[in-house]
Amino acid sequence: MGMKLFKKFFLNILTYVLLVVFFFPIFWLVLSSFRPTYDLYAYPPKLFSMDFTFENYVNSWSSSDFPLYFLNSTIVTISATALTVIISMMAGFALAKYKFFGGNAIFWTILATLMLPLQVIMIPIFIILKDFHMLNSYLGLIIPPAATPTGIFIVRQYLVSLPNELIEFARIDGASEWKIFWSIILPLSTPVIATLTIFSVMWRWNDFLWPLIVISNEKLYTVQLALGMFSGQHTINWSGLLPMTVLSMIPIVIVFIAFQRLFIRGIYAGSVK
Amino acid sequence: MKKVFVILTLLLISVMTISFAQQITLTFAYFTDGPDLPVIKSLISQYEQLHSDVKINLLNIPYSDYAQKLSTMIQGGTPPDIARAGDIIPYQDVALNIAPYIPSYTGESVENWVQNHSGFTSMEYWYKERGEILGIPWDVGAHALFYNKDEFAKAGITAPSTIPWTWNQWEDAMNKIVSSEAAKYALTYEKTSYRWSNLLYQAGGQIWNDKDQCVINNAEGVHALSFFVSLFKNNLIPESVWVGNTPAFSYFQNGLAAMFYSGTWMIPELMQKGSVNFNWGVMPLPVDKVNAVMTGPKVILGFKSTKYPQQVADFMLWLTSKPILTEWCQKLGAIPANHALLEKGVDYGNPELNSVMEIILKDLNEGTKPSGNWPANFERDWIVGNTAIITQTYYPRLVQDIVNAISGTMTPQQALNDVSKYFNEQMASLKSSSK
Amino acid sequence: MKTKKFIPYIFIAPAFSIFLIFIIYPGILGFIVSMYKTSYSFGPSTFVGFNNYFSVFKSPNFLEALGRTFLFSALEIPTIYFISLGLALLMTSPSVKAKSVLRVFFFLPSVLSGVITALIWDWMLNYDFGFINNLFTILGLKNIPFLLNPTYAFISLALIMSWAASGFFMVIFIAGIQSIPVELYEAAEIDGATTFKKFSSITLPMLRPTSILVVILSTIQSMQLFDIPFVLTGGGPGESTTFAVEKVYNTAFINLNMGLASSMSFVLFLIFLAIGLLQFKISREGQFWA
Numbered sequence: 001m002g003m004k005l006f007k008k009f010f011l012n013i014l015t016y017v018l019l020v021v022f023f024f025p026i027f028w029l030v031l032s033s034f035r036p037t038y039d040l041y042a043y044p045p046k047l048f049s050m051d052f053t054f055e056n057y058v059n060s061w062s063s064s065d066f067p068l069y070f071l072n073s074t075i076v077t078i079s080a081t082a083l084t085v086i087i088s089m090m091a092g093f094a095l096a097k098y099k100f101f102g103g104n105a106i107f108w109t110i111l112a113t114l115m116l117p118l119q120v121i122m123i124p125i126f127i128i129l130k131d132f133h134m135l136n137s138y139l140g141l142i143i144p145p146a147a148t149p150t151g152i153f154i155v156r157q158y159l160v161s162l163p164n165e166l167i168e169f170a171r172i173d174g175a176s177e178w179k180i181f182w183s184i185i186l187p188l189s190t191p192v193i194a195t196l197t198i199f200s201v202m203w204r205w206n207d208f209l210w211p212l213i214v215i216s217n218e219k220l221y222t223v224q225l226a227l228g229m230f231s232g233q234h235t236i237n238w239s240g241l242l243p244m245t246v247l248s249m250i251p252i253v254i255v256f257i258a259f260q261r262l263f264i265r266g267i268y269a270g271s272v273k
Numbered sequence: 274m275k276k277v278f279v280i281l282t283l284l285l286i287s288v289m290t291i292s293f294a295q296q297i298t299l300t301f302a303y304f305t306d307g308p309d310l311p312v313i314k315s316l317i318s319q320y321e322q323l324h325s326d327v328k329i330n331l332l333n334i335p336y337s338d339y340a341q342k343l344s345t346m347i348q349g350g351t352p353p354d355i356a357r358a359g360d361i362i363p364y365q366d367v368a369l370n371i372a373p374y375i376p377s378y379t380g381e382s383v384e385n386w387v388q389n390h391s392g393f394t395s396m397e398y399w400y401k402e403r404g405e406i407l408g409i410p411w412d413v414g415a416h417a418l419f420y421n422k423d424e425f426a427k428a429g430i431t432a433p434s435t436i437p438w439t440w441n442q443w444e445d446a447m448n449k450i451v452s453s454e455a456a457k458y459a460l461t462y463e464k465t466s467y468r469w470s471n472l473l474y475q476a477g478g479q480i481w482n483d484k485d486q487c488v489i490n491n492a493e494g495v496h497a498l499s500f501f502v503s504l505f506k507n508n509l510i511p512e513s514v515w516v517g518n519t520p521a522f523s524y525f526q527n528g529l530a531a532m533f534y535s536g537t538w539m540i541p542e543l544m545q546k547g548s549v550n551f552n553w554g555v556m557p558l559p560v561d562k563v564n565a566v567m568t569g570p571k572v573i574l575g576f577k578s579t580k581y582p583q584q585v586a587d588f589m590l591w592l593t594s595k596p597i598l599t600e601w602c603q604k605l606g607a608i609p610a611n612h613a614l615l616e617k618g619v620d621y622g623n624p625e626l627n628s629v630m631e632i633i634l635k636d637l638n639e640g641t642k643p644s645g646n647w648p649a650n651f652e653r654d655w656i657v658g659n660t661a662i663i664t665q666t667y668y669p670r671l672v673q674d675i676v677n678a679i680s681g682t683m684t685p686q687q688a689l690n691d692v693s694k695y696f697n698e699q700m701a702s703l704k705s706s707s708k
Numbered sequence: 709m710k711t712k713k714f715i716p717y718i719f720i721a722p723a724f725s726i727f728l729i730f731i732i733y734p735g736i737l738g739f740i741v742s743m744y745k746t747s748y749s750f751g752p753s754t755f756v757g758f759n760n761y762f763s764v765f766k767s768p769n770f771l772e773a774l775g776r777t778f779l780f781s782a783l784e785i786p787t788i789y790f791i792s793l794g795l796a797l798l799m800t801s802p803s804v805k806a807k808s809v810l811r812v813f814f815f816l817p818s819v820l821s822g823v824i825t826a827l828i829w830d831w832m833l834n835y836d837f838g839f840i841n842n843l844f845t846i847l848g849l850k851n852i853p854f855l856l857n858p859t860y861a862f863i864s865l866a867l868i869m870s871w872a873a874s875g876f877f878m879v880i881f882i883a884g885i886q887s888i889p890v891e892l893y894e895a896a897e898i899d900g901a902t903t904f905k906k907f908s909s910i911t912l913p914m915l916r917p918t919s920i921l922v923v924i925l926s927t928i929q930s931m932q933l934f935d936i937p938f939v940l941t942g943g944g945p946g947e948s949t950t951f952a953v954e955k956v957y958n959t960a961f962i963n964l965n966m967g968l969a970s971s972m973s974f975v976l977f978l979i980f981l982a983i984g985l986l987q988f989k990i991s992r993e994g995q996f997w998a
């Protein structure tokens with residue numbers, strides 16, 4: 001019993017030490033967003049100071065059309081995430097549970113696209129988007145980035161470890177492949193769907209390069225493009241960038257908290273027996 | 274689960290493409306250089322009120338991604354109509370020649386207009402070279418040396434306001450600041466090859482000679498770099514700014530360095546509330562052999578591919594016309610890239626700003642007067658011809674070798690030899706490919 | 709098993725067709741660009757065959773940056789792997805309370821943009837006003853030039869990147885751990901297995917697909933590292949934190965040499981493909997195929 005208590009004590013101490021390492025810099029970031037810029041690099045460094053003010057938030061929120069940018073980002077993030085989850089589940093399922101001609105090649109082609117630096121193929125992408133009339137449109141922001149190799153890879157690796165017997169039994173019972181996907185695979189995939197949703201929300205919400213290519217109209221700017229506008233040629237407007245960065249993190253935190261409840265242990269365990 | 278998917282899918286499908294069909298819409302690619310966004314927005318709405326048939330779509334792009342976004346748009350076949358730019362060189366083949374529109378707008382012949390408006394090399398160069406006006410200089414950034422008045426007072430130093438320090442006097446003052454413990458460091462210096470080159474020209478050096486050979490490693494160049502390196506060796510400049518990549522301004526902001534070698538673009542930044550919490554001033558740039566103050570005009574240019582060349586030219590000429598340019602400069606503490614305006618002087622309407630600008634404009638005036646090969650060397654190095662293309666394309670090597678000299682992995686002579694060798698190789702390859 | 713042959717293709721079609729149109733096809737066009745010498749200032753370009761590729765392999769700068777990228781990845785990948793696995797184990801351990809809140813805090817660093825991450829760590833590590841060096845001063849220790857010495861800068865950057873990436877991989881590991889059937893542990897407990905025994909004989913083997921995922925994704929991430937060193941160290945001191953993708957970027961947007969930049973990225977692309985395939989082969993992951 002003593003051993004167990006010690007273990008518990010040790011694990012908790014370790015967790016909180018790690019927590020300080022991981023969270024302390026962000027804690028400073030949040031505090032700094034409430035302070036004048038000259039405190040940012042103050043010497044000696046300041047953690048707390050009397051200069052707390054909401055002025056940065058008020059000024060930067062009204063400096064641009066942030067409500068619109070948040071709305072744009074929300075539309076893009078929700079739609080693209082829905083699409084990402086659906087098509088990644090489908091593709092990941094096929095790659096994990098079927099052996100078919102070209103399967104390996106397709107898998108590696110998809111994965112390999114991760115390695116093409118977007119910066120370099122930006123111009124051809126731009127031309128294709130232009131041909132599809134997807135420049136300056138929500139569709140251009142939503143559809144192409146929704147197919148993410150990482151998403152497919154995550155799903156595939158998760159489904160690979162689901163027992164094949166589940167599928168075999170269903171086939172014997174005469175279920176169609178589509179039915180197997182909908183009624184067996186999807187319900188068992190709650191943890192991976194939750195993971196993918198969190199990631200996709202983060203990717204789309206934080207995406208900078210893709211909107212930079214697609215959008216040439218300030219009415220369609222996303223939050224990240226708007227954040228980029230605080231960087232000028234010679235200076236960065238920290239008193240604008242920091243508060244808006246902090247605000248832009250909040251939706252991701254909310255989604256994370258909401259969806260991580262779906263990381264439920266061993267949800268399918270009973271069905272194997 | 275199924276329902277959620279169906280709903281989300283429907284939502285996705287219902288999101289429609291938004292198209293913006295307008296009268297005439299001109300896209301204006303823009304990057305900020307300090308707190309200038311509200312000013313350009315108000316000028317644009319002024320213009321739109323004057324021209325109800327024209328709408329300006331201001332496309333504000335983060336500076337660090339500006340080159341990338343603009344070159345994607347250009348090579349993708351949909352350049353903007355108008356762009357703010359630091360230089361004409363990269364856009365020489367795609368820029369709109371607005372010369373035909375000048376007489377009707379200004380009532381002056383192109384030749385007279387060039388004479389009146391400019392005095393800025395790049396525009397004159399392209400006009401002489403091709404008979405074309407490829408962009409209009411807008412405002413000018415000039416290098417400037419800021420100082421912390423409180424720390425200077427503590428060290429018992431008076432900053433010059435009209436007669437610049439020599440490098441020796443400058444160095445003495447720096448030593449005094451550090452030894453009196455008024456500040457930990459005397460100077461913070463922006464990490465760019467352009468900023469460093471100002472020392473090169475003050476020492477009488479140059480990057481290129483008139484035979485397209487890189488001679489940055491001659492005695493003057495080595496003298497300039499050795500002086501710069503010695504400031505680091507004596508702990509007068511923080512290494513973090515050059516060997517590391519900490520923004521130079523941060524050391525001025527927190528009072529760790531008493532002087533800040535930067536440029537006039539910092540003035541609106543410094544005047545903003547919450548930027549610094551001490552009194553600051555500006556002094557003329559120190560002088561070695563030559564009184565050299567480097568400038569860099571921002572230009573506004575149009576693109577050949579625009580459907581509305583007339584309107585593009587009209588907007589460009591309006592934005593750089595005297596009353597509008599004056600308004601821009603007053604609000605931002607900027608320097609107009611217009612000879613006539615410069616000579617007349619701008620009233621900044623604010624005593625504090627007027628006193629700062631007085632020092633800067635006087636320094637600029639003295640520091641751009643010809644002396645020896647100045648400013649011909651600077652124009653060859655950065656603004657015109659193949660030499661400028663090489664410098665502007667391969668400057669990261671210069672920065673890297675300066676850092677090598679500071680951190681002691683190379684002597685100043687070795688560092689500049691390396692730059693010279695590399696630049697000469699690039700020049701040879703540029704010449705062989707254009708044959 | 710008599711499933712219809714075309715079914716897997718239908719499942720893959722939506723995702724794959726998007727790839728085909730928006731990534732693979734542009735990629736092929738990019739490959740064609742890599743055969744051209746592009747002129748400065750958006751002028752016409754000339755076909756040069758594989759000349760750009762010869763230039764890539766003759767460029768000592770690029771090859772050095774590539775070597776540095778490998779070294780960095782070799783340091784970075786195991787670090788990320790162990791930190792994120794460790795975090796995931798803590799964040800699923802029944803002994804730790806308030807896990808759902810704590811997970812958010814560990815995940816947050818991966819949400820930050822490059823500019824902000826660089827700002828934060830400049831503030832932490834700066835030689836003169838950095839938080840850590842000031843702590844050292846207060847404790848009477850010597851200041852450490854974290855970002856001013858090539859070796860320190862390299863290691864600092866590896867740790868910063870681990871800080872920035874571990875939360876993301878922690879989430880992947882948590883999902884993997886949660887999907888291990890509880891019955892396996894219950895059975896082991898009945899057999900009187902120790903915690904370590906359960907970890908080594910159940911958790912680790914069951915996590916193999918997840919581990920492969922983490923290793924390959926972190927390989928890609930560290931090989932593409934670019935934005936944080938670009939802002940934080942400017943690739944220095946010297947060239948000690950200049951990596952391959954930064955060279956690609958400079959070549960494309962400062963030197964405006966799109967042809968050479970494309971050929972550099974195709975070299976990177978092939979190298980990654982080789983490494984990825986090798987990782988798969990070594991892990992003998994094929995046996996999971998149904």
